[in-house]
Amino acid sequence: MKSPTQLKEIEDFKSAYIKKIEEVSGEYLALSSHLNQYQALAEIVMEKVATQWAKTSAQYDTIPHKRVYLFSIEFLIGRLLKSYVNSLNWEETVKIAMHELGLDYQTILDQETDPGLGNGGLGRLMACFLESAATLGLPFHGNGIHYKHGLFEQKIINGEQVEVSDNWLRNGYPFEIRKPNESVIVKFYGDIHYEKVNGALTFVYENYEPILAVPYDLPVKGYHNSTVNSLRLWSAEPLDEFDLLSFNKGQFIDAVRHKSEAEAITQILYPNDNEAGGKLLRLKQEYFFVCAGLKRIISRFKRFNQNCLDDFSEKIAIHINDTHPALCGPEMMRILMDDEGLSWNDAWKITQNSLTFTNHTVLPEALEKWPVEMMKFLIPRIYMIIEEINRQFGESLRLKAGLNELQISALSIIQDNQINMANLAIVCSHSVNGVAELHSKILKEETFNGYYKLFPERFHSVTNGVTPRRFLINCNTNLRDLITESIGTEWIKNLYDLENLMRFKNDLAFAKRFCQIKLDNKIRLSHYIKQQNQIVVNPESIFDIQVKRIHEYKRQLLNALHVLHLYNCLKANPNQEFIPRTFIFAGKAAPGYYFAKEIIKLINAIAELVNNDPAIHDRIKVVFLANFNVSLGEIIYPAANISEQISTAGKEASGTSNMKFMMNGAITLGTMDGANIEIYEAVGKENIVTFGLSSDEVTHYEKQGGYSSIEVYESNEHIQKIMHQLIDGTFGHLGNFQSIYDSLLLYNDTYFILKDFDSYLGAQKRINSIFQDKTKWFNMALHNVAYSGRFSSDRAVLDYQKKIWKTI
Ligand code: B1H
Helix, strand or coil: CCCHHHHHHHHHHHHHHHHHHHHHHCCCHHHCCHHHHHHHHHHHHHHHHHHHHHHHHHHHHHCCCCEEEEECCCCCCCCCHHHHHHHCCCHHHHHHHHHHCCCCHHHHHCCCCCCCCCCCHHHHHHHHHHHHHHHCCCCEEEEEECCCECCCEEEEECCEEEEECCCCCCCCCCCCEECHHHCEEEEECCEEEEEEECCEEEEEEECCEEEEEEEEEEEEECCCCCCEEEEEEEEEEECCCCCHHHHHCCCHHHHHHHHHHHHHCCCECCCCCCCCCCCHHHHHHHHHHHHHHHHHHHHHHHHHCCCCCCCHHHHEEEEEECCCCCCHHHHHHHHHHHHCCCCHHHHHHHHHHHEEEECCCCCHHHCCEEEHHHHHHHCHHHHHHHHHHHHHHHHHHHHCCCCCHHHHHHHCCEECCEEEHHHHHHHHCCCEEECCHHHHHHHHHHHCHHHHHHCHHHEEECCCCECHHHHHHCCCHHHHHHHHHHHCCHHHCCHHHHHHHHHHCCCHHHHHHHHHHHHHHHHHHHHHHHHHHCCCCCCCCEEEEEECCCCHHHCHHHHHHHHHHHHHHHHHCCCCCCCCEEEEEECCCCCCCHHHHHHHHHHHHHHHHHHCCHHHCCCEEEEEECCCCHHHHHHHHHHCCEEEECCCCCCCCCCCHHHHHHHCCCEEEECCCCCHHHHHHHHCHHHCEECCCCHHHHHHHHHCCCCCHHHHHHCCHHHHHHHHHHHCCCCHHHCCCHHHHHHHHCCCCCCCHHHHHHHHHHHHHHHHHHHHCHHHHHHHHHHHHHCCHHHEHHHHHHHHHHHHCCCC
């Protein structure tokens, strides 16, 4: 029974909605399109959110809290409409109202584009942190780039990845507010020379190219509270629509070139994950959002602090998310000295005390280095400051730490005529952290060991987390309801409370519902697979899933070769007992990453071979789902039995899909890498399946120049067979996979795929035997949900507040 207040709320909502439809479409509801229906709902929701937004901002202005600004070149926010509705506690009202109006709520939600403003885990982590901070009621804002085109849309055509540009703003975007009056000017290029002004030698910066940075603000709403924080994304525009000087001289093309060159800066997100590109435009992007963001933060601070910057670092933390915003150091120095007139020493104190830095990867190809010439040319004043920071740092190492020249050059920010951005970030900030225990240990002992020895107190570790609101509560509503019925609602804001679920480990009725929910989620995914790939899968089979960016170190290849091996076994022995499996893959490859694209091709070739072979009798199915993004993840995570987390140990800094799967009751099949190790600790060794070399073993081999993959090959018939299949025409018109073959045998298997193959096979066999014991399987799955508390981004954000920003 609904209360009179609820009934009134529903009726009010319906009339507001009918009116809104007319406003956005100029038509009656009955004639409106799904897109208009979505737009109307989005506007109503945005109005409600905006009221709380204004209130939160006003409160922050009066109550002095330490504010945190998260600088990141990626924020992978996902769709927002459902998140806003649920966080407003409006889910039921909206659902009932839509139903009573004869509309399909899900279809309306599906009209929303999924903004691809990030590549993968790094960008998604930032979005999770923003959501958690708002839910915890903390003053915490994001600062990034308003890309006109997000990450490309992936299509699979003839088994291969084809990229299509992403135009997420095509139909307008209802959840952002453009704030032209808060625009700032960012200067590029130009010359610097010294002049005597009033007797003192000072420099003059002229002939620069000014670009207008215009902010777009998006509300970040807390769950079931009234906090609304901001994500500020900067867009590049020409200062004048076109260059009037050229226009008047009749040089029309030059006049518009000026416009498109300015806009180019925020045209597109670079589609590389875990790889630094080295292009001038990327460096422009990095400086652009750092400069615009810092200018606004500092001017706002002055406005609320009587123009005084003295206690800036007590009241503000600026967080550098990986090295892409590492120019925060020199840019802050520039603003404080050149614009605010502070001395070097005063500016340095404020800068260093405000900045904190998180590293997200130890892969050498991802560690950013910029040529000195490029930096000097593009941002000459910033280069001057970097040189001086480096000079003073070297000097202090020489005089205070007593290091010799060799040691100093190993720590230098400028090395081989390149700026090492991680070194810059470490020197300019007072805290450096890794994103899981093992990763932080590697940073201290290997990657940044020289710095660690000098400043051990600066090094920290904060294990990543994911928001349970998006990755459990809103995407697995049946599990959410079962949990809430069983242990109350407290867990939604304190995920450790999920441990109370262990009370139900012997409760048959609970177990039955728990397993039924998983099956229903698998059925939902099966429909999606049927619709997208025209493949029929068996929802009763084990859903074995690996979804993430395609990268050699993540080893989708190991998974694929295992599937090929199982296929061979079934062909050789068709009557063997076999537990049906559905192998599901999804993920994008960077457009220029040839090898990753070959892996996608191989997976699709294996799918074609296996799915269409009648001798297999549908016992194995292989599915590659196109265009993996946040929304697709929300359908996939709840449907998994097995979460494949099989990176070469020591290479995956943390991983976060491991956490999303775990929360939804999947069993991790993983190496002892990144946060897998902490999942192992949380659930206990009985409730996870691990295999493979340890990170120490990998390092040991690497120090000897690798292991011998030929030896493994020669001693293992199964491996010989699958290796031959890569090049012997098995895949028919889909081609041979010579480059994959060569990478494993000729180039000695950098990622230890053949080395770990047997161990992986053993782990997969263990899974089969466990799966047959339904009670055991339920128990393992329950453990995974129950002990996922520490992988909430609420915990991660609180850890940062305590250890790093010292705000609580
Ligand atoms: C992660 C990146 C990354 N680490 C460079 N590093 C990029 C590096 O465009 N670029 O140049 C883009 C992304 N991404 C990921 O961060 C790690 O691989 C994951 O293990 C980790 O979970 C995630 C969040 O910390």
